[in-house]
Amino acid sequence: xxxxxxxxxxxxxxxxxxxEGWVAGRSPWALAGHKLVxxxxxxxxxxxxxxxxxxxxxxxxxxxxxxxxxxFASQLTATTVINGKKVDVLQQGxxxxxxxxxxxxxxxxxxxxLGADSQGRDVAARVLYGGRTSLTIGIGxxxxxxxxxxxxxxxxxxxxxxxxxxxxxxxxxVWAFPVYLLAISIATVxxxxxxxxxxxxxxxxxxxxxxxxxxxxxxxxxxxxxxGAVLSVREKEFIEAAIAQGASNRRLxxxxxxxxxxxxxxxxxxxxxxxxxxxxxxxxxxxxGVQPPNAxxxxxxxxxxxxxxxxxxxxxxxxxxxxxxVLSLNVYGDGVRDALDPRAKLRVKD
Amino acid sequence: xxxxxxLAWNGIxxxxxxxxxxxxxxxxxxxxxDGLVTWKxxxxxxxxxxxxxxxxxxxxxxxxxKTYVFxxxxxxxxxxxxxxxxxxxxxxxxxxxxxxxxxxSFYQGIVGGDACAKTPKTCDLSKGIVADDSAGTVTFHLTAxxxxxxxxxxxxxxxxxxxxxxxxEVGPSNPLPATGxxxxxxxxxxxxxxxxxxxxxHEWSKDAxxxxxxxxxxxxxxxxxxxxxxxxxxxxxxWMYDQPPSDRLNxxxxxxxNQVHLNPVPQVYHMALNTRVAPFDNVKVRQAVNFxxxxxxxxxxxxxxxxxxxxxxxxxxxxxxxxxxCPYTTNPGDGKWHGPDMAKAQQLIxxxxxxxxxxxxxxxxxxxxxxxxxYFVSLLKQLGYDSSIKVLSAAVEYPYVQDSSNxxxxxxxxxxxxxxxxxxxxxxxxGCNGFHPNSSASANLSExxxxxxxxxxxxxxxxxxxxxxxxxxxxxxxxxxxxDQAPWVSLFLPKHIDFVSSRVGNYIFDPNVLVGGILIDQAxxx
Numbered sequence: 001x002x003x004x005x006x007x008x009x010x011x012x013x014x015x016x017x018x019x020e021g022w023v024a025g026r027s028p029w030a031l032a033g034h035k036l037v038x039x040x041x042x043x044x045x046x047x048x049x050x051x052x053x054x055x056x057x058x059x060x061x062x063x064x065x066x067x068x069x070x071x072f073a074s075q076l077t078a079t080t081v082i083n084g085k086k087v088d089v090l091q092q093g094x095x096x097x098x099x100x101x102x103x104x105x106x107x108x109x110x111x112x113x114l115g116a117d118s119q120g121r122d123v124a125a126r127v128l129y130g131g132r133t134s135l136t137i138g139i140g141x142x143x144x145x146x147x148x149x150x151x152x153x154x155x156x157x158x159x160x161x162x163x164x165x166x167x168x169x170x171x172x173x174v175w176a177f178p179v180y181l182l183a184i185s186i187a188t189v190x191x192x193x194x195x196x197x198x199x200x201x202x203x204x205x206x207x208x209x210x211x212x213x214x215x216x217x218x219x220x221x222x223x224x225x226x227x228g229a230v231l232s233v234r235e236k237e238f239i240e241a242a243i244a245q246g247a248s249n250r251r252l253x254x255x256x257x258x259x260x261x262x263x264x265x266x267x268x269x270x271x272x273x274x275x276x277x278x279x280x281x282x283x284x285x286x287x288x289g290v291q292p293p294n295a296x297x298x299x300x301x302x303x304x305x306x307x308x309x310x311x312x313x314x315x316x317x318x319x320x321x322x323x324x325x326v327l328s329l330n331v332y333g334d335g336v337r338d339a340l341d342p343r344a345k346l347r348v349k350d
Numbered sequence: 351x352x353x354x355x356x357l358a359w360n361g362i363x364x365x366x367x368x369x370x371x372x373x374x375x376x377x378x379x380x381x382x383x384d385g386l387v388t389w390k391x392x393x394x395x396x397x398x399x400x401x402x403x404x405x406x407x408x409x410x411x412x413x414x415x416k417t418y419v420f421x422x423x424x425x426x427x428x429x430x431x432x433x434x435x436x437x438x439x440x441x442x443x444x445x446x447x448x449x450x451x452x453x454x455s456f457y458q459g460i461v462g463g464d465a466c467a468k469t470p471k472t473c474d475l476s477k478g479i480v481a482d483d484s485a486g487t488v489t490f491h492l493t494a495x496x497x498x499x500x501x502x503x504x505x506x507x508x509x510x511x512x513x514x515x516x517x518x519e520v521g522p523s524n525p526l527p528a529t530g531x532x533x534x535x536x537x538x539x540x541x542x543x544x545x546x547x548x549x550x551x552h553e554w555s556k557d558a559x560x561x562x563x564x565x566x567x568x569x570x571x572x573x574x575x576x577x578x579x580x581x582x583x584x585x586x587x588x589w590m591y592d593q594p595p596s597d598r599l600n601x602x603x604x605x606x607x608n609q610v611h612l613n614p615v616p617q618v619y620h621m622a623l624n625t626r627v628a629p630f631d632n633v634k635v636r637q638a639v640n641f642x643x644x645x646x647x648x649x650x651x652x653x654x655x656x657x658x659x660x661x662x663x664x665x666x667x668x669x670x671x672x673x674x675x676c677p678y679t680t681n682p683g684d685g686k687w688h689g690p691d692m693a694k695a696q697q698l699i700x701x702x703x704x705x706x707x708x709x710x711x712x713x714x715x716x717x718x719x720x721x722x723x724x725y726f727v728s729l730l731k732q733l734g735y736d737s738s739i740k741v742l743s744a745a746v747e748y749p750y751v752q753d754s755s756n757x758x759x760x761x762x763x764x765x766x767x768x769x770x771x772x773x774x775x776x777x778x779x780x781g782c783n784g785f786h787p788n789s790s791a792s793a794n795l796s797e798x799x800x801x802x803x804x805x806x807x808x809x810x811x812x813x814x815x816x817x818x819x820x821x822x823x824x825x826x827x828x829x830x831x832x833x834d835q836a837p838w839v840s841l842f843l844p845k846h847i848d849f850v851s852s853r854v855g856n857y858i859f860d861p862n863v864l865v866g867g868i869l870i871d872q873a874x875x876x
Contacts (some may be wrong), residue, residue, distance in 0.1 A: 072728075073728045073731070073732075074647070074651075074724055074725045074727075074728040074729075076644075076647035076648070076650045076651055076725060077644065077646065077647045077650065090650050092654050092655075093599055093600035093603050093604070093654065093656075094600060094603075094604050095600075095603045095604035095607055096603075096607055097603035097604075097607060097610060097612070097656060098603070098654065098655075098656050099599040099600060099602070099603035099610070099612075099653065099654060099656050099657060099847075100596050100597075100598075100599025100600040100603065100653055100654055101596065101650045101651070101653060101654045102597075102600055118596070118651065118717070118721055119651070119721060119724055119725070188743070188746075191740070191741075191742070192740070192742060192746070192750065203738070204710075204738075204740060205710075205738040205739070205740075287715040287741045291738065291739055291740070291741065292720065292724055292727075292739050292741070293724055293727055293728070293739065306595060306596065306597055306717040307597050308597065309576075309597045309598060309601070310597050310600070
């Protein structure tokens, strides 16, 4: 005889179906998934994010087949047709002096839908390409950061002692620097020469450079909660039982501890992606992230800053995309956190 | 006469010490300090005429062009009441080595100058500059004739400083006493500089140092060019030091037409092609890029045809030796640029066998520089290269591209001659003497050094000691020969935009390097 929920039920291990009145047991993952799916805000946010991803990755299709433009080539002397009339993409100023060349504004048609930037390039096409870059760097750096952080946090938390002290102090040193200052410093140095480690070389214009810089600077922000979770799990009875049964360190790490701390990463990942996208945009805005003529939302805002008076859409459009992306990821991340660990108060802070 | 003129300025340049500042603050320094000679403070090309300032007259060189004797004007005092003495000029030139300043090489030809350059701490120019305070004479002895020596003395590095001025840069808290019509009342870094009338000043030469009109000149600092435009529009400032951003050009040109002044300046904006680094070590590639460059497109990126005109050569118009020359165009022959010749460019690139090589275009993050560099990234891709842009901060970029160890391939730059002489171009910025390997003070960004052209340059310099007209003809030949070797892609000749408030009168544009814009103290405010 066993009791479930205070009620007594006969248990027949040979029965095919549970007896009437039983509630089918679900794994914690299934429960969390169910809870997440029922969170309408989180699902709406996920839909927005996925929508942005899909639209952004359709940038090449839009440029080639809709706008018929090369969003990376200078188009200073290009023309387009509006209402049957051929017009310059960069238009000479008026009055007696005819000073300045103003890019064409939004045409709301297939090409130059959001107008042109000061190089005469199609802003809409660049915003889509920029989204592809920002998302790739944001997701890529968040994933790399998480992998590094898991390794560092697991080693520190599992082995403890001197290993933990050395790793933790190292993380403290990185943590002590304001994150943007650290990123700017590293990027400024690497942008002049690129990065060469042994046989591996990354050119200054490669997207890998901002991806790795952003990944590295955020390692402490993920590694510390991972380490904390490892320290907590390591004291549990099932670990002691595994040790008593002669489990190897490898087995303990990969089979016992990792599955129990992975929720920390799952909760942090959407928030990390939001943070890394923001960081990438900030670095690119400061001209030390993605290098032109490549586009990212940050570089386009930088381009648009010079046109705020006459062509504000150049800066506003990528700004809206960043806001929507970060907002949707944060809302979704909160939903994931509520589903997996409602007591947690995890946040990535700059 | 009277009133306060308010100037809006992004940021004061490197220093207010005339021995240290190079170009950025000369607009102010020339109203505060004086040298033995200067350029005439008038509008138009006459502004490049050398006139005596603290000297009574411009001396003729003696001893085969190696000696100059200046007689000081009597009774001139600094703003603190100290009389200006002959020995003050020894101190001024010595400080260029001891502080040190940026152009010690300009004065290395003075006897003792070489030793000062080698060991600045023990710099002693007493044999090269003999000062007699009682007689009021300053005698310069040169090791060899230098036809541009007087021009070099007219630069702020030669301004008189009291003989007790220290061998270190003078900062905002203790500016040097003035000789000119204005002196620094106070300087709060990043906020304000206030110039007030120098009570000891009297006008000794209207050409050299005329009395100013405003009683005070208030310079507001740390403003963006956007903010400067708005201040001038609203009458909160009378002149903006920086060029208006391209986003506001149409606005000021259409709404404030009478307050906008456009004037050509003797600058040449160009892409420096490193003649010692592939692919630009191949003259065919350099010529190909010159042929392919659509200067009209670049001018569009710069602000339109009203603010710049295309050029193909090294020398700017109205410069000694200038003869219009443009081989890199469709329909060449009349010296003008008519359009890019892409077919010719592609033919030369094919002959060079350099297609597919990596090329990094270097520029600063400012809008105009980046716009031009992006154009070249596109163009080089079109020509078959794997091109990319390398944006370096303004503080890093210029030292970086000067240092040959960085192997910078192509960079956006401009040259504003220090003085109106061909030597300042062909012996400095595209001459063998301007290239200093592995140094971040090497003005010859192209690292161009052609022995034949260098001989022509030296001959022109020697000729100009005795026959300026013949020398000018030689500079014209040097210009052609250098342009043919294409160390640069000369792009355009800019026009300077002065945007003044509605209360400013007597606007005079002086193209000389000391001013390069409005003669501030000759304008009045209503």
